[in-house]
Amino acid sequence: MSLKDKAAIVGIGETDYVRGAGRTEVDQMVEAARKAIADAGLTRDDIDGLMPPPVLTYTEELAAKLGIQELKWASVVAMGGATSTAMLQNAAMAVASGIAKNVVVVLGWNGYSALRPKPGVPPGRINGPFAFENILQDFYAPFGVTLPVQFYGWLATRHEYVYGDQTEAKAAIAMAFRSNAQLNPKAITRGRPLSLEEYMSSRVISSPFRLYDCCVETDGACALVITSAERAKDMPHRPVYISGVAEGHPYPADDIPSREDMLKVGIHSAAPRAFEMADIKVTDADFIQIYDCFTNIVVMQMEALGLCEPGGVADFVKDGALEVGGKCPINTHGGLHSQAHVWGMNHLIEATKQLRGDAGEAQVKNAEVGIITGWGDLGDGSVAVLRR
Amino acid sequence: MSEELAVEPKPLPKPGDPLHQQYWAFCNEERLCFQKCTGCGLWRHVPRDMCAKCWSTDWEWVESSGKGKLYTWTVVERPMHPAFFPDVPYASIIVELEEGVRMVSMMRDLPMDELKVDLPVEVLFERASDTVVLPYFRPVQK
Ligand SMILES: [Zn+2]
Numbered sequence: 001m002s003l004k005d006k007a008a009i010v011g012i013g014e015t016d017y018v019r020g021a022g023r024t025e026v027d028q029m030v031e032a033a034r035k036a037i038a039d040a041g042l043t044r045d046d047i048d049g050l051m052p053p054p055v056l057t058y059t060e061e062l063a064a065k066l067g068i069q070e071l072k073w074a075s076v077v078a079m080g081g082a083t084s085t086a087m088l089q090n091a092a093m094a095v096a097s098g099i100a101k102n103v104v105v106v107l108g109w110n111g112y113s114a115l116r117p118k119p120g121v122p123p124g125r126i127n128g129p130f131a132f133e134n135i136l137q138d139f140y141a142p143f144g145v146t147l148p149v150q151f152y153g154w155l156a157t158r159h160e161y162v163y164g165d166q167t168e169a170k171a172a173i174a175m176a177f178r179s180n181a182q183l184n185p186k187a188i189t190r191g192r193p194l195s196l197e198e199y200m201s202s203r204v205i206s207s208p209f210r211l212y213d214c215c216v217e218t219d220g221a222c223a224l225v226i227t228s229a230e231r232a233k234d235m236p237h238r239p240v241y242i243s244g245v246a247e248g249h250p251y252p253a254d255d256i257p258s259r260e261d262m263l264k265v266g267i268h269s270a271a272p273r274a275f276e277m278a279d280i281k282v283t284d285a286d287f288i289q290i291y292d293c294f295t296n297i298v299v300m301q302m303e304a305l306g307l308c309e310p311g312g313v314a315d316f317v318k319d320g321a322l323e324v325g326g327k328c329p330i331n332t333h334g335g336l337h338s339q340a341h342v343w344g345m346n347h348l349i350e351a352t353k354q355l356r357g358d359a360g361e362a363q364v365k366n367a368e369v370g371i372i373t374g375w376g377d378l379g380d381g382s383v384a385v386l387r388r
Numbered sequence: 389m390s391e392e393l394a395v396e397p398k399p400l401p402k403p404g405d406p407l408h409q410q411y412w413a414f415c416n417e418e419r420l421c422f423q424k425c426t427g428c429g430l431w432r433h434v435p436r437d438m439c440a441k442c443w444s445t446d447w448e449w450v451e452s453s454g455k456g457k458l459y460t461w462t463v464v465e466r467p468m469h470p471a472f473f474p475d476v477p478y479a480s481i482i483v484e485l486e487e488g489v490r491m492v493s494m495m496r497d498l499p500m501d502e503l504k505v506d507l508p509v510e511v512l513f514e515r516a517s518d519t520v521v522l523p524y525f526r527p528v529q530k
Pocket of ligand 1: 425426427428429430439440441442443444
């Protein structure tokens with residue numbers, strides 16, 4: 001059985017995206033979930049499936065706070081930033097098989113307030129460990145590597161060694177996402193466009209990443225309601241069908257240095273499977289929302305999706321190609337780079353708005369098919385094809 | 389960067405896994421050792437209970453030559469972890485050792501603009517605490 005078009009996104013909800021929410025992650029998740037359930041025209045008594053994020057909360061806590069009394073199914077996907085898009089696969093399996101009718105998928109965090117110490121900002125609550133914590137703690141952290149900006153820096157340096165300097169491509173990507181964010185009322189960088197001069201003069205954080213190669217840090221939460229294709233037809237909004245979806249993992253997924261080919265990542269295996277399920281080519285997409293934690297990571301994913309040959313991104317992105325109105329709009333909301341960082345759940349919210357025709361100033365005309373990627377942990381990947 | 393944040397000590401290995409403990413115990417004796425599978429002969433790092441290639445659970449710790457080549461790196465200018473603020477810029481590196489395994493370390497005795505792929509490097513040990521010695525790398529001494 002193929003999952004193609006068996007499930008649909010029928011409700012979306014999001015909090016404000018801010019620096020300093022002043023409340024817990026789970027409080028924001030509850031707000032986003034309530035909004036998504038209302039958007040789907042449902043009540044909490046209709047919800048019988050729940051997908052909380054890893055680390056940041058627990059099924060039991062979230063269900064209790066939402067007052068969901070008859071929970072039939074819950075599942076947690078732990079793929080870092082690849083979690084959000086990968087969760088679509090699990091939720092689609094649950095509703096397509098009939099195990100659950102209406103699944104809430106939710107993720108929120110205090111990516112600004114709790115991620116690292118800041119004077120005057122109280123630390124967030126303590127949460128559980130993540131997948132590769134023991135390896136990070138015992139073999140990376142003693143050498144000053146504690147965060148993605150550093151361990152993805154290894155990948156990016158190696159990629160630029162093999163395929164050449166990516167400065168031109170990275171600058172175009174950063175400026176295009178910032179330009180798209182100017183069309184989005186929720187973007188935290190709205191009103192602050194980015195010039196080439198600002199990009200080029202920005203300080204290095206961890207080479208080859210400059211400040212404007214990095215995503216923003218924000219607090220916020222997003223939620224989706226997913227139901228079966230049959231039920232979706234009678235819901236308030238135009239259904240957004242999960243046409244193709246797949247996850248992929250590099251090998252070994254829990255350690256970067258020991259990989260035979262360090263540049264082979266999860267998206268390389270996920271993308272062809274998602275496209276085959278949806279029966280599309282990458283060029284069929286009217287827009288793409290790429291998990292843009294760092295510009296080099298966008299470059300690697302554009303290559304892995306097959307948009308161009310490795311090393312060919314600088315040519316591909318010319319002439320505003322990635323901007324709304326360009327030949328291949330990417331991150332029409334501004335992405336993690338310029339809208340907000342909600343682990344790519346905001347990419348799924350934006351994709352749903354685009355396919356409903358509700359994307360406002362950033363609407364891609366007649367958008368029918370969208371591709372969404374997720375990237376997380378040490379290079380895990382997920383790809384979804386959504387269509388209206 | 390605010391001074392008041394720079395009070396946290398540097399993160400050191402806190403191995404709970406017995407194999408991680410053994411790896412670091414060898415480092416404490418200034419020996420860089422890796423597991424070598426006695427089933428198929430494959431060297432491995434990070435430490436694991438079983439050879440993922442041949443599924444043999446037999447292996448021995450074998451000392452590395454400590455020589456290898458630079459595989460990739462990142463030069464950290466803004467470390468996020470306050471304990472590394474005084475060290476910037478520093479190069480966090482991945483070294484490919486002669487035995488074939490790759491490991492994470494930090495570069496010593498090399499200007500940042502001289503980092504290059506395949507640069508020959510060798511291990512040197514520096515004591516970080518009463519119980520922990522860390523393996524760093526420097527350019528091979530001529
Ligand atoms: Zn073996």
